[in-house]
Each structure stands twice: as C-alpha cells, then as structure tokens.
Amino acid sequence: MAAALFIFLVAVYTANGREIASYDSQPAKLAARELLQRGTLTLNYVVGTTPQLLERAPFVAAADGNYRSAYSPAPSVLASVVMFPFYATGIVDIRAPLAASLIAKTAASLLTAGAVVFLLLTAAHWTSSSRALWIALAAGIGTGYWTTVSQTLWQHESAALGLSIAVWALARPVELTPRTAALLGIGLGLAGISRAQLSIAVAVLLLGAFATSRPRMAAMSAAIVGAFAAALVVMNVRWFGHPLGAVPLLESLHPTVHATEGSFRPSLDGLAGLLLAPSRGLLIYSPVAGVALAGIPLALRGGRRSPISWCAAAAVCQYLFYGSYTVWWGGHTYGPRYMLDVLPLLVPVAAAFVSSLRLTPVKRAIAAAALAWSVIVAATGAFEYPNERWNVDPRDVDRSHERLWDWSDLQIVRCWERGPDPMNFRLMSRAAARYQPPTEN
Helix, strand or coil: CCHHHHHHHHHHHHCCCCCCCCCCHHHHHHHHHHHHHHCCCCCHHHHHHHHHHHCCCCCCCECCCCEEECCCCCCHHHHHHHHHHHCCCCCCCCCCHHHHHHHHHHHHHHHHHHHHHHHHHCCCCCCCCHHHHHHHHHHHHHHHHHHHHHHCCHHHHHHHHHHHHHHHHCCCCCCCHHHHHHHHHHHHHHHHHHHHHHHHHHHHHHHHHHHHCCCCHHHHHHHHHHHHHHHHHHHCCCCHHCCCCCCHHHHHCCCCCCCCCCCCCCCHHHHHHHHHCCCCCCCCCHHHHHHHHHHHHHHHHHCCCHHHHHHHHHHHHHHHHHHCCCCCCCCCCCCCCHHHHHHHHHHHHHHHHHHHHCHHHHHHHHHHHHHHHHHHHHHHHHHHHCCCCCCCCCCCCCCHHHHHHHHCHHHHHHHHHHHCCCCHHHCHHHHHHHCCCCCCC
16 A cells, blocks of 8 residues: 555656746755766856856855855755666766756655655554545645645655654554664654754654653664754854854845744734635645644643654644744745645644544545545646746735735635646656757757
8 A cells, every 4th residue: 555655646746747946945956966966065066057046045155165055955965865776777867958857856756755655654553544545645645745845855855754754653552662763763863954943843752752662762763863963063064154054044034035024923923824824824725634633632632651642742833833933924835835844743643533533424525525625726736836926926925924814816716717837747858857968060
C-alpha cells in the first residue's frame, strides 16, 4: 500500500508538468544544480551569468566573499542526493535550459511523496489500514502538499519529510527503541535545519520523547538534533558571520516588503486568518483538516505519557507561533502555506480521533464532501495558480492586508475564472532534460 501510494502521489504531483516557483525559492534549486555540476553550494557562477538575480533578497553576498542563498542549504543538499542517480545515468542533462526547474520539481515531488508515505505508516498505528490510507490521501492531495510543497524546492518539502519521519518514530504505541530514537533525532534535525521556524515543534516533540520513553533513548534523539543544529550554526557563522545566517537580513525587510513592523505581534487576525481567512484559511482550502482539528481536545486529554498528546501540543504551539507572526499569510502563495508545517503533527491526532468515531452515513457524507472540496481546490492550485494573479491584482496583498478578508474576491474563484496556467507541461519538453549546444551560422 505504501509503495502504491508513493507512485500515485509522484504521478499526481508531476501531472501539471511545471514548477510552481516563488520569489524566495529560486536559490535552492540553483544551488542544487551547482552542487551536482560544480561540487559547490555557492552561487558565484549563477549570479555571474545572470547579475539581475542580485536584485532579489534571497541571493546574498555572504561574509565569506561568496554569493549564497539566504536560506538553509539543507534542501539543496537533499535534492542533489535525490537527483544524483538521474544525473549520473544521463537521464537529466543539468546543462539543459530548464534543468534547474526540473531538479526542483522532481526532488520536491519525490520528497513530498515520501513524507506522505510516513504519514500513512503513522496513521496505521492508530486506526485501520483503510482509514489510514484515506487520511494519507487527504493530506497528500487534499492540502497544499499538492499545490505548494511538492511543486518547488525551497524549505517545506525537506521539513515535511523530516517532521513526518519524526512523528512516525514518536507517535507509536510503544516506547522508543535505539532505531526509532535515531530516526526521531534525524527527522527532527532535518526539519529544524531545513525550516528554522519549526524549532517550536521540534522542542515540544523532544520533550514528548523524554516524557513517553526512557531518558536514554530520548537523550539519543536530543543529541542527534543538537548535532544538526550545531552544524547549521557553525556553517552560518562561517558563511554569514551570524549564528542565524541571513535570517536577520530577511526579517529586516518586513517594513518595505510586507508593510509590517517587527516579526512578532500576537493578533486575532493571524490566529483566525490561518484557519478562516477566505484566501488563506486552512479550513477554507482544506476543510478535511477539520477532522484532525476536532480531535485535538481529545488528544490533549491523553496525558503526558501519550505521544499523540505531544503531537497535538506541538501542533497547537506551532499554530500559536505562526498566528503571532506579522506576515502570517505567508506572502505570495496559494492557500495556507504556514499551516502545511503543522500537517504531520495532526495525522496521528486525526487517526486516533477517527478510530474512536462511529461513522454514520451522515458523517461519512460530510467527510466525503470535505475531502472532495479539498481535492478540487488543491487541483485548482496545481493547474491554475498563479495565472489568476490574485496576490498582485488589483493590489499587492503584502501591502493591502484587507484583501485577505475580502469574501467578494476569493483566490480560488479567481483561479476558476482565469483558467489553467499557460506554463503547464513546460517541463515535459526536451529543453527540460537535454542541452542543445548553439549552432554556428
């Protein structure tokens, strides 16, 4: 079942034949290509051939004298590992004009599909195989895992894989063993260095490991996470001269880019918007997630010895963190980008909650309708975003925040009105995988 799910998801994620890139995601795929082609994570050659890239904040002149990505190199390294067999066998010629986009799309699709497979295995600990499969499908094709995480290389795909591995290792009916403790540490370490914002969830799950298992096993997990964190800090200091790397630089841009002051300010707008904003709310784009949210109160009552309680607590803490972020809507995107980080934490909660329910015909019909809407909305984004130009038309949403609550101009509806993106199937051309040398006249 896991293998079949993986194959199905990769087929779905790549069906649109294009990368859905963002302003911030570009350095990751270019660094992955540089690592494969030249054995370096620097972007010196890239900006040398395309100096215009230096106008973009994610391309940074680092303290070590090299041009680098402002974001963690972990996704680029992971993508190069995933893509190496395609490169070594000649299936993909990374000199091709669209090779970087093909690397981003392929790696993100494979990593996201792998994450959902671990979610299936996690759900199967707490409910039947058939219900676990439906939960995994809901996460895989009924959320932004399809429209955002699997569509480009940046942070989310690597963080999703790491967190899914960690949740699978921790959220089991038995205590940690040396093998699962190691996997918990590796998963949390990967999630944390790929996306530093997940440090909140990482810390809560580590506390959960100490509360639910033998201290020695939890200490092993914590030591591995510490090693990942230390490696990132050393690299940041060496490259950027700061333990947080280029994060302070990116955060300083909020007043000019997002029309906000500072990075954190608890507000009802953020907390409510992550769930209910018409063009960003999780329950608007993926109402099927409501099943997991409904199970949080029950999960939290499980006590300190329950791994599901710790997953629920991590989800709540991460949600409060993102709800307090001044740019809670996630910039130019489709749907609730930040809440996608919470999905792996909600899967064991959903599985335990569904297992405790008696599914009447009415409940089945409601669940089916929620899943159908979620899949339709996700497919809409995969094939039509950003052709609708909702984020910038009629005004940039990063500066006109009132648009986030405008029910008369929904991003989903705008997508339906504008139709498929003209870039669909672009990566299915020869230019994506083959280099054509210039011909002499």
